[in-house]
Amino acid sequence: MRNQKQNERIREERKEQILAEAVKQFAHKGLFATKIKDIAEAAGIAQGLIYHYFKSKEDIYVEIIKDALDKLNEAVYMLQEIQLRPHEKIKTAIEELLKTIESSDNFIQTCRLIAQATNSTAIPDKTKELITEKQDLPYQEIAKIMAAGQQEGTIIKADPYELAVLFWTSINGLAIYKATRQGAVSIPDARLLTRLFLT
Amino acid sequence: MRNQKQNERIREERKEQILAEAVKQFAHKGLFATKIKDIAEAAGIAQGLIYHYFKSKEDIYVEIIKDALDKLNEAVYMLQEIQLRPHEKIKTAIEELLKTIESSDNFIQTCRLIAQATNSTAIPDKTKELITEKQDLPYQEIAKIMAAGQQEGTIIKADPYELAVLFWTSINGLAIYKATRQGAVSIPDARLLTRLFLT
DNA sequence: GTCTATATCCAGATAGAC
DNA sequence: GTCTATCTGGATATAGAC
Numbered sequence: 223m224r225n226q227k228q229n230e231r232i233r234e235e236r237k238e239q240i241l242a243e244a245v246k247q248f249a250h251k252g253l254f255a256t257k258i259k260d261i262a263e264a265a266g267i268a269q270g271l272i273y274h275y276f277k278s279k280e281d282i283y284v285e286i287i288k289d290a291l292d293k294l295n296e297a298v299y300m301l302q303e304i305q306l307r308p309h310e311k312i313k314t315a316i317e318e319l320l321k322t323i324e325s326s327d328n329f330i331q332t333c334r335l336i337a338q339a340t341n342s343t344a345i346p347d348k349t350k351e352l353i354t355e356k357q358d359l360p361y362q363e364i365a366k367i368m369a370a371g372q373q374e375g376t377i378i379k380a381d382p383y384e385l386a387v388l389f390w391t392s393i394n395g396l397a398i399y400k401a402t403r404q405g406a407v408s409i410p411d412a413r414l415l416t417r418l419f420l421t
Numbered sequence: 422m423r424n425q426k427q428n429e430r431i432r433e434e435r436k437e438q439i440l441a442e443a444v445k446q447f448a449h450k451g452l453f454a455t456k457i458k459d460i461a462e463a464a465g466i467a468q469g470l471i472y473h474y475f476k477s478k479e480d481i482y483v484e485i486i487k488d489a490l491d492k493l494n495e496a497v498y499m500l501q502e503i504q505l506r507p508h509e510k511i512k513t514a515i516e517e518l519l520k521t522i523e524s525s526d527n528f529i530q531t532c533r534l535i536a537q538a539t540n541s542t543a544i545p546d547k548t549k550e551l552i553t554e555k556q557d558l559p560y561q562e563i564a565k566i567m568a569a570g571q572q573e574g575t576i577i578k579a580d581p582y583e584l585a586v587l588f589w590t591s592i593n594g595l596a597i598y599k600a601t602r603q604g605a606v607s608i609p610d611a612r613l614l615t616r617l618f619l620t
Numbered sequence: 621g622t623c624t625a626t627a628t629c630c631a632g633a634t635a636g637a638c
Numbered sequence: 639g640t641c642t643a644t645c646t647g648g649a650t651a652t653a654g655a656c
Contacts (some may be wrong), residue, residue, distance in 0.1 A: 234444075250541070250542045250568075251541055251542055251543035252451060252453065252541055252543065254451065254453035254454045255453045255541065256543075262620050303552055303589065334540060337536070337540065337597070338537075338541075339542065340448070340597075340601045341533060341536065341537065341597060341600065342450055342454065342537075343449045343450055343600055344449070344450035344451065344454030344455075350480075357524060374497075378616075380609070380610065380613055380615075381607070381609075383607075384607060384609040384610070384613070385609070385613075387595070387598060387607075387608075387609055387611045388588070388591070388595075388613060388614070390594075391591060391594030391595050391597070392475030392587070392590060392591050392594060394594050394597075395589075395590030395591060395593050395594035396586070396587075396590050398536070398539075398540060398590070398593075399586060399590050402539045402540055408580070408582075408583060409583075409586075410534075410579070410583040410584070410586055410587045411579065411583070414579055414583070414584075414617070415575075415587070415617075417577075417616075417617065418613070418614075418616065418617045
């Protein structure tokens with residue numbers, strides 16, 4: 223039936239619209255300081271309508287954190303596919319990530335959301351599970367690449383996982399830095415950071 | 422009068438005790454997820470008694486964030502005093518900071534508090550002012566040292582402030598990393614990070 | 621100084637009209 | 639599907655007894 227299909231499309235669109243506003247609010251203020259009213263107002267709908275689309279505020283949050291973690295992991299998987307030698311993978315990864323930090327609000331929001339969720343014990347249990355489940359993969363993948371590069375003698379000798387920790391904490395730190403000083407901030411050149419890992 | 426003095430001492434002790442518990446709670450859960458009841462319970466006192474010592478939850482928070490920022494700045498000032506050549510200052514600073522991250526909960530809590538406050542727009546105005554007022558000093562100081570080291574040819578050529586950004590975002594990232602995985606996590610060796618700045 | 625009891629408010633969630 | 643009105647719980651903050 224035509225109407226049913228159309229209704230479903232509207233429903234999906236509304237859901238996306240609510241999620242999009244919720245992402246912004248959560249990224250800027252966190253789970254507890256964000257009020258359902260804020261999200262509704264930003265989306266230009268009545269406060270009660272949110273509950274036509276989501277069971278609770280927590281539900282929205284969980285879905286958003288899940289998306290954020292998935293997005294990050296997906297990016298890491300893509301890195302895995304690229305046909306490059308290990309040290310070149312690290313180099314391009316850093317270049318791309320820093321470029322994304324400078325240009326895209328989306329990625330920064332993802333970082334902020336994950337940082338907040340990771341840094342707070344007062345998040346829903348579902349969120350905690352998602353984090354313990356999905357948080358480690360990026361570290362593992364980068365560690366693998368580091369180890370491979372060490373075999374080729376192009377990556378500095380050190381515990382690969384520690385290098386991965388350094389990799390992600392730097393990237394993450396820079397993303398948060400950028401997020402908290404909107405406007406003209408200069409992100410360090412990718413070559414600086416690359417130097418940290420290459421022989 | 423003996424009684425008055427004693428009362429004042431008790432008053433100060435209670436205040437410190439409340440602040441100490443509040444720091445823990447805020448560091449773990451943030452301003453909005455932390456309830457006055459939580460703090461009171463952790464301190465082993467009645468919920469209402471908090472208001473005998475502080476005007477509001479926000480007031481406690483502001484005082485704590487102020488202390489955290491001051492503590493960081495104080496550490497930076499101490500670095501300034503040390504009689505060392507620039508590249509050695511950077512080296513010792515990294516060593517000391519990483520050592521502190523590994524051993525002291527205090528410093529990590531400070532990092533968490535500042536990170537949360539910096540990363541959220543939903544904090545009290547007083548807190549915002551404190552941050553804009555005190556946040557930049559550590560970056561400036563490290564940038565100065567970097568510039569001095571460049572004069573001597575011991576620090577890598579790059580914008581000094583960008584190097585400072587890299588310095589603090591790395592340290593901060595590692596502190597948060599450690600905070601969120603309590604237990605056996607290995608922080609990268611200081612030499613790795615030092616390598617990033619020295620020629 | 622400390623506690624218990626309570627006023628007040630606000631936000632999440634529901635009910636029901638359109 | 640959307641809105642307005644409302645219920646309800648919980649949290650901040652205050653009042654008053656001890």
